[in-house]
Amino acid sequence: MVQAQRKMQTQVGTAEQGDTEAQLSIRNLSKIFKTGDGVTDISLDVQPGEMVTLLGPSGCGKTTVLRSIGGFLEPDSGDILIRGRSVLNLPPEKRPTAMVFQSYNLWPHMTVQDNLAFGLKIRKRKKVEIERSVTEALELVQLSGAARKYPGELSGGQQQRVALARALLLQPDVLLLDEPFSALDAKLRMEMREELREIQTKTGMTMVFVTHDQEEALSISDRIVVMHAGKIEQLSTPQDIYDRPGSLFVASFIGRINLMRSISDGQHIAVGSKVVQQDGSTSIPAGACTLAVRPEDLYLTGEPDSLEGTIRQVMVLGHYAEVSIHCEQEHLKMFVPREQAAELHSGQAVKVGFHKFTAFSEVSS
Amino acid sequence: MNWYFRSLGARRIVEFVLLVVFVIFFLGPLLNLLILAVSGKWQYPAALPQSWSLEWWQFVLSQDDVLESISLSFLIATVVTVCSIIVCIPAAYAFARIAFPLSRWFLFSFLLTHAFPKMGLYVSIAVLFYKFGLMNTFLGIVLIHMVNTLMFMTWIPSSAFRSVHRAQEESARDAGAGPLRVFWKITLPMAFPGIMVASIFTFLSSLDEAQGTLLVGIPDFKTMPIIMYSIIADYPNTTGAVFSVILTLPTVILLVAARRFVSADVLAGGFQVK
Numbered sequence: 001m002v003q004a005q006r007k008m009q010t011q012v013g014t015a016e017q018g019d020t021e022a023q024l025s026i027r028n029l030s031k032i033f034k035t036g037d038g039v040t041d042i043s044l045d046v047q048p049g050e051m052v053t054l055l056g057p058s059g060c061g062k063t064t065v066l067r068s069i070g071g072f073l074e075p076d077s078g079d080i081l082i083r084g085r086s087v088l089n090l091p092p093e094k095r096p097t098a099m100v101f102q103s104y105n106l107w108p109h110m111t112v113q114d115n116l117a118f119g120l121k122i123r124k125r126k127k128v129e130i131e132r133s134v135t136e137a138l139e140l141v142q143l144s145g146a147a148r149k150y151p152g153e154l155s156g157g158q159q160q161r162v163a164l165a166r167a168l169l170l171q172p173d174v175l176l177l178d179e180p181f182s183a184l185d186a187k188l189r190m191e192m193r194e195e196l197r198e199i200q201t202k203t204g205m206t207m208v209f210v211t212h213d214q215e216e217a218l219s220i221s222d223r224i225v226v227m228h229a230g231k232i233e234q235l236s237t238p239q240d241i242y243d244r245p246g247s248l249f250v251a252s253f254i255g256r257i258n259l260m261r262s263i264s265d266g267q268h269i270a271v272g273s274k275v276v277q278q279d280g281s282t283s284i285p286a287g288a289c290t291l292a293v294r295p296e297d298l299y300l301t302g303e304p305d306s307l308e309g310t311i312r313q314v315m316v317l318g319h320y321a322e323v324s325i326h327c328e329q330e331h332l333k334m335f336v337p338r339e340q341a342a343e344l345h346s347g348q349a350v351k352v353g354f355h356k357f358t359a360f361s362e363v364s365s
Numbered sequence: 366m367n368w369y370f371r372s373l374g375a376r377r378i379v380e381f382v383l384l385v386v387f388v389i390f391f392l393g394p395l396l397n398l399l400i401l402a403v404s405g406k407w408q409y410p411a412a413l414p415q416s417w418s419l420e421w422w423q424f425v426l427s428q429d430d431v432l433e434s435i436s437l438s439f440l441i442a443t444v445v446t447v448c449s450i451i452v453c454i455p456a457a458y459a460f461a462r463i464a465f466p467l468s469r470w471f472l473f474s475f476l477l478t479h480a481f482p483k484m485g486l487y488v489s490i491a492v493l494f495y496k497f498g499l500m501n502t503f504l505g506i507v508l509i510h511m512v513n514t515l516m517f518m519t520w521i522p523s524s525a526f527r528s529v530h531r532a533q534e535e536s537a538r539d540a541g542a543g544p545l546r547v548f549w550k551i552t553l554p555m556a557f558p559g560i561m562v563a564s565i566f567t568f569l570s571s572l573d574e575a576q577g578t579l580l581v582g583i584p585d586f587k588t589m590p591i592i593m594y595s596i597i598a599d600y601p602n603t604t605g606a607v608f609s610v611i612l613t614l615p616t617v618i619l620l621v622a623a624r625r626f627v628s629a630d631v632l633a634g635g636f637q638v639k
């Protein structure tokens with residue numbers, strides 16, 4: 001129910017960009033460091049209860065954006081509004097945000113209990129009330145027994161959960177998370193992701209999540225902001241970003257993809273001996289272009305109009321197999337079911353077809 | 366017997382021998398001193414004194430100027446420690462957090478006070494003190510002691526502050542604490558062990574300081590080490606032993622009390638130039 005509601009809000013939010021109801025609104029934010037790196041012209045609206053992920057390679061400016069929202073960096077220009085009010089002139093302690101840092105979140109000289117109670121004591125809450133909220137928060141992150149322990153006595157994952165609990169206790173209007181799980185091993189990371197998503201559904205909190213892990217972004221976000229070299233490359237839902245990458249960078253950064261050099265005549269695109277029709281939505285001008293096809297959208301076929309190639313390698317990876325094919329000067333990867341893979345061997349001549357693709361003109365990107 | 370040593374291996378044996386040498390080298394003189402301090406008569410070839418007595422303790426402790434010097438020394442050491450903390454902790458924090466130009470050279474310059482021959486430095490300071498009327502004053506002695514303590518009191522706490530991560534301070538700001546509260550509740554407590562170690566060093570080095578005190582404090586200010594020089598010169602060995610035990614005692618007590626703060630990390634961290 002809650003989930004459905006949030007999805008609704010998300011869609012409304014996407015439809016009406018610049019809506020004044022946005023929980024967090026970033027307008028033309030720019031921050032350039034002395035070194036010349038930084039972010040330029042970042043605009044983003046986050047709706048109440050939405051989880052938006054900033055995704056991009058290392059150094060693309062994700063942390064810079066997040067720290068600007070939290071008040072730890074002063075932007076050169078642009079504005080940041082939370083529930084319609086500019087927070088640009090507020091120091092971090094006055095902003096209605098809470099941040100979970102990548103590491104070194106906790107204070108080692110205080111018990112978990114005191115770590116969690118710190119912010120509440122400053123807010124002059126009653127003792128009984130603090131006690132109760134802390135207990136609840138620890139239950140929420142499944143660490144009920146840890147109140148009397150010191151951070152040094154907890155594992156990395158437990159520490160990050162305490163940090164999350166502490167941020168949640170502040171009941172921020174916007175929760176900021178800077179790669180909070182990147183120091184954890186793969187399994188724990190997965191668990192924490194699910195937990196975070198669950199907490200978000202339970203509390204309906206607005207979150208901005210930073211990661212450089214595309215899988216993480218695809219799995220937990222309502223919307224993803226793909227960043228590249230300090231700029232927003234694409235802003236959309238995970239599905240949309242995966243299926244309709246807006247640029248060659250997004251296509252190659254999100255998920256795995258085969259890129260094929262090809263030539264467009266305005267209506268058709270020729271890749272090797274195969275010619276595909278352009279659909280109406282994106283028209284590639286005549287000239288060189290790149291065709292991007294997901295490995296799962298390639299299939300082996302007997303159709304006449306297809307790419308001819310030879311299998312170089314078959315790797316069985318659990319319930320499916322990854323097949324590398326050398327195909328008219330390109331190396332292609334495709335996924336086939338394991339049973340089908342049993343009949344394939346390297347050196348075998350095959351024909352490869354595809355229907356779904358995205359084309360990028362070489363001139364524009 | 367042989368099999369036993371062979372099973373230990375050559376390395377173990379070498380380690381053991383080194384340890385024994387080390388213990389004899391450091392603890393031997395101390396032990397000798399302790400025995401000497403409670404001996405009555407002790408003639409050369411004997412391993413232990415022929416008679417035991419506390420008469421020299423009585424003698425030393427009945428001297429008025431000895432008792433006075435002890436209380437004076439502790440007073441000076443306390444004042445020096447407090448002043449050094451007040452002066453150096455803010456400086457240490459600045460060095461750790463604010464990257465101003467030449468900060469590395471500033472830190473390095475503290476080392477220089479230890480690179481010159483002490484007496485030369487003291488004499489040139491004394492010339493200045495003379496102009497300002499600081500000779501033979503309490504303030505003068507405190508200042509000359511602080512010349513020595515500035516280094517520990519800045520370097521060690523500075524590295525302690527540096528070991529407090531920015532994110533830890535920032536998450537406190539995030540939780541609603543202003544800059545001052547962050548310093549008191551987060552940064553200072555986390556750097557406390559380093560500051561404690563530096564303060565103990567300062568206290569002990571002030572207690573032990575003789576050269577500068579002698580130069581600046583004559584004739585009125587006689588601290589423990591200065592009284593000790595004259596007593597050693599005028600009385601038998603045993604008084605010297607008694608006195609060194611008295612002088613060593615605070616060091617031992619403080620070090621034992623501070624053991625929980627003194628970790629190799631803190632000490633090693635204190636002497637990095639960053």
Ligand SMILES: Nc1ncnc2c1ncn2[C@@H]1O[C@H](COP(=O)(O)OP(=O)(O)OP(=O)(O)O)[C@@H](O)[C@H]1O
Pocket residue numbers: 033034035037038056057058059060061062063064065212
């Ligand atoms: N304080 C600073 N001074 C100078 N340059 C900085 C500073 N902080 C960040 N940068 C530069 O700004 C760019 C963006 O940094 P940012 O920390 O936002 O990257 P990021 O996307 O968070 O990367 P990562 O995934 O590695 O954390 C980088 O090129 C970085 O070198």
Ligand SMILES: [Mg+2]
Pocket residue numbers: 062063064178
């Ligand atoms: Mg970052």
